[in-house]
Every structure is written in structure tokens, then in C-alpha cells.
Amino acid sequence: MKYPKLRELKEAITSLFSSPYTTKYPKVPSPAAPNYRGKAEFDERECVVCGACANVCPAGAIEKIEEPAPYGKRRLILHYDKCIFCGQCEANCLTEKGIKLTPKYDLAVLSRNEAQISIEDKLVFCEHCGQPITTRKHLAWIIERLGPLIFSNPNLFIFSLTQIGLIKEKLPREVGVPLERADNLRILCPKCRREFTLKEEWGQK
Numbered sequence: 750m751k752y753p754k755l756r757e758l759k760e761a762i763t764s765l766f767s768s769p770y771t772t773k774y775p776k777v778p779s780p781a782a783p784n785y786r787g788k789a790e791f792d793e794r795e796c797v798v799c800g801a802c803a804n805v806c807p808a809g810a811i812e813k814i815e816e817p818a819p820y821g822k823r824r825l826i827l828h829y830d831k832c833i834f835c836g837q838c839e840a841n842c843l844t845e846k847g848i849k850l851t852p853k854y855d856l857a858v859l860s861r862n863e864a865q866i867s868i869e870d871k872l873v874f875c876e877h878c879g880q881p882i883t884t885r886k887h888l889a890w891i892i893e894r895l896g897p898l899i900f901s902n903p904n905l906f907i908f909s910l911t912q913i914g915l916i917k918e919k920l921p922r923e924v925g926v927p928l929e930r931a932d933n934l935r936i937l938c939p940k941c942r943r944e945f946t947l948k949e950e951w952g953q954k
């Protein structure tokens with residue numbers, strides 16, 4: 750007959766009267782380490798829905814959906830079932846505060862459709878061709894940072910006037926309508942602005 754060694758016997762008796770080594774999670778919360786990279790969350794006040802985080806996400810976890818002109822929105826959907834918690838979105842956020850990786854790790858859900866969070870904002874469209882330029886929050890953020898320098902950029906200058914109600918935003922034109930000289934005072938996408946700038950006949954009129 751084999752007898753237990755004294756050391757094991759001592760451990761067995763001690764464990765009978767000591768508290769369990771394992772935690773009581775989920776009954777008792779078990780916070781993650783301070784630098785733990787868990788669920789990423791948008792900050793409604795700081796995110797300008799520019800979409801830079803979607804462009805840098807290596808896992809393609811941030812989906813960008815843009816509705817058409819004239820009243821469409823841009824929506825960013827973060828699918829955290831695809832997220833690899835790399836932190837690139839937070840590191841490259843335009844405003845530096847728009848998205849944060851929180852210490853939340855308990856992310857189990859019953860279906861993939863529940864594993865998502867989103868943020869959205871109205872788009873600003875080219876008043877000539879109707880292509881989306883960026884969101885209203887994004888333009889407002891740039892205007893706030895640039896101050897008087899916005900007067901060197903027609904889009905920013907005109908958008909700032911629409912914001913204070915001095916002029917009204919215009920709807921995009923019908924397809925095929927040519928650019929006119931007065932379109933310098935419209936909000937134009939980079940392609941139409943370039944076309945406008947390079948049009949030779951302005952100087953001849």
C-alpha cells in the first residue's frame with residue numbers, strides 16, 4: 750500500500766481551510782490589467798466620423814457605409830467579432846479621442862449581428878456632382894482648428910457661412926450640367942474643384 754507524501758498531505762489539509770485560488774468571476778467582477786486592450790468604443794462627442802480609423806484597420810473590422818446625396822449619412826460600424834485589438838484605430842484617430850480600446854473583455858453575444866457598435870453623421874456633398882466629400886462634423890472640426898485660414902479654402906469658407914445661416918446649401922446639379930464661373934462659390938469635391946480651376950475659358954470671358 751502506498752502512503753501519501755507528507756507535503757501533499759499538508760497541502761490538502763491547508764486547502765480545506767483556505768479560500769479558493771480561482772476567482773468568482775462572473776459572479777464577482779474581475780477587472781482587466783490597466784493596459785489591457787479590449788472592446789473598442791467610439792466617443793460620440795470626440796469622433797467626427799472622418800473614416801480614418803476604417804482605412805487603417807488591418808482586420809477590416811470597421812465598415813464604412815455612405816448614403817447618397819442630397820441628405821445621406823456616413824455610418825461607421827465596428828464589428829468587434831472581427832477586431833484583433835491591435836489599437837491601430839486609436840493610435841491613428843484624427844482627433845486622438847474619437848475611439849478608445851476599453852478594458853472590456855466580456856464580449857460574448859448570441860449572434861454576430863449583436864457584435865457591433867456604430868456612429869454616424871450627415872454627409873456634405875459636392876454641390877455640382879453630388880459625390881460625398883466628408884461629414885459635417887469633420888468639416889466643422891477642421892474649421893475650428895484653422896480659424897481665419899479657412900478664407901483661403903472656398904469649401905471651408907462657404908460651409909462656415911452655411912453653418913451660421915448666412916447662405917443656404919445648394920442641392921447637386923443634374924448630371925451633365927457644365928461648371929460655371931459662379932461655381933467657385935459652391936462646395937465642390939476635389940475632382941470638380943480641380944476641373945473648375947483648370948478650365949481655361951474663365952480667363953477669356
Ligand code: SF4
Nearest residue numbers: 796799800802842847
Ligand atoms: S474621429 Fe477618430 S474614431 Fe472618429 S472616424 Fe475619425 S479616426 Fe475614426
Ligand code: SF4
Nearest residue numbers: 806832833835836838
Ligand atoms: S483595434 Fe485594430 S482590428 Fe480592432 S477595430 Fe481597431 S484597428 Fe481594427
